[in-house]
Amino acid sequence: MSLRKRSCWIHAPAKINLTLEVLGRRSDGYHDIRSLMMPLALADCLEISEADEEHFDVVADGVDLGEIWPANRNLAWRAAELVRQRAGVSQPLAVRLIKRIPIGGGLGGGSADAAAMLVALSQLWKLGWSRQELMELGAELGSDVPGLVHGGAVCIEGRGERVTPACAEAGGWEPQWPVLLVNPGIAVSTAEVYQTCSRSGVLTSETNFYNIVHSALLGGNLQAVAGGLFNSLEAGVFQKYPAIERIAQLLKAADAPGVLLSGSGATVFALVRDVEQGEQIRRDLPGGMWSRLTWTLPDGVMAAHGFLEP
Known part of the structure; x- marks a missing residue:
């Protein structure tokens, strides 16, 4: 390894789930899912440098860091530790994570950061790991990580480790649509949401949700995609957190074509017809809510990065 200290930066795109079907509980305690996931232009950024001593710093850019975990529990840092362990590298790192x-x-913010770290260190240290190898490493860190390493619209199955590009039949073309994100600042426990889903018996096995949205996505049909949005977890989250349901009701009342809880929440997203509609809905939202107008992204961390070397 060169004595010169190298550095890089990489974007870590967020994601939404256009469909999320919880199919059943596994023997390992996780759940089998089937989901159509798309990355967004909204992204964290990691600045990574080789250093003499370890340093991990998190900086807020428009978000509340009240719930941020210490470095040893942060997924991005755990990803760095995993890479060093597998590659036999002991190089200390200075990491600045802009949230x-x-x-x-x-x-998927934490998962996105982990995916970005895997990709960045593989490139920075010229490890030569393939995307598949990086996805397999990602599966050790979290269910969303493999799909975010892959990038683009993907179908994720199993615990999240089985990833298939969703738009390969269209030659890789993917639509870019404006998406309004709204978050009331409520902490939602993912584990608790899945447990509630299992106890209530709200487990889906139909293929319709994914197939309908997938076909519409390939055709670039926003209205059809909006009409097929589905999340097995939504009803349970809305029941436990009425404030989140009220956001969905507001977005639907504003005539957004499609509204859905993203993942286990607390963010609700709206597919909007155009930027003008998204901005108008955002202006009319009650105060005190985090909101962003962003876009679906045709690629992910495999493409959305740049490397800075002195």
């Missing part, structure tokens, strides 16, 4: 994705919001 723009709400913490615990159902937008």
Whole structure:
């Protein structure tokens, strides 16, 4: 390894789930799912440098860091430790994580940071790991990580480890649509939401939700995609957190084509017809809510990065 200290930065795009079907509980305690996931232009950013001593710093950019975990529990840092362990590298790192994705919001922020770290260190240290190898590493860190390493619209199955590009049949073309995100600042426990889903018996096995939205996505049909949005977890979350349901009701009342809870929440997203509609709805929202107008992104961390070397 070169004696010169190298550095890089990488974007870590958020995600939404256009469909999320919880199919059943596994023997390992996790749940089998089937989901159509899309990355967003909204992204955290990691600045990574080789250093003499370890340093991990988190900076807020428009989000509340009240729930941020210490470095040893942060997924990005755990990803760095995993890479060093597997690659036999002992190089200390200085990491600056700029958070723009709400913490615990159902937008995959922590998983995105982990995916970005895997990709960045593989490139920085010229490890030569393939995307598949990085996805397999990602599966050890979290269910959303493999899909976010892959990038683009993907179908994720199993615990999240089985990833298939959703738009390969269209030659890789993916639509870019404006998306309004709204988060009331409520902390939602993902584990608790899944447990509630299992206890209530709200487990789906139909293929219709994914198939309908997938076909519409391939055709670039926003209205059809909006009409097929589905999340097995939504009803349970709305029942336990009425404030989140009220956000969905507001967005539907504003005539957004499609409204859905993202992941386990607390963020609700709206597919909007255009930027003008998204901005108008955002202006009319009650005060005190985090909101962003962003876009679906045709690629992910495999493409949305740049490397800075002195």
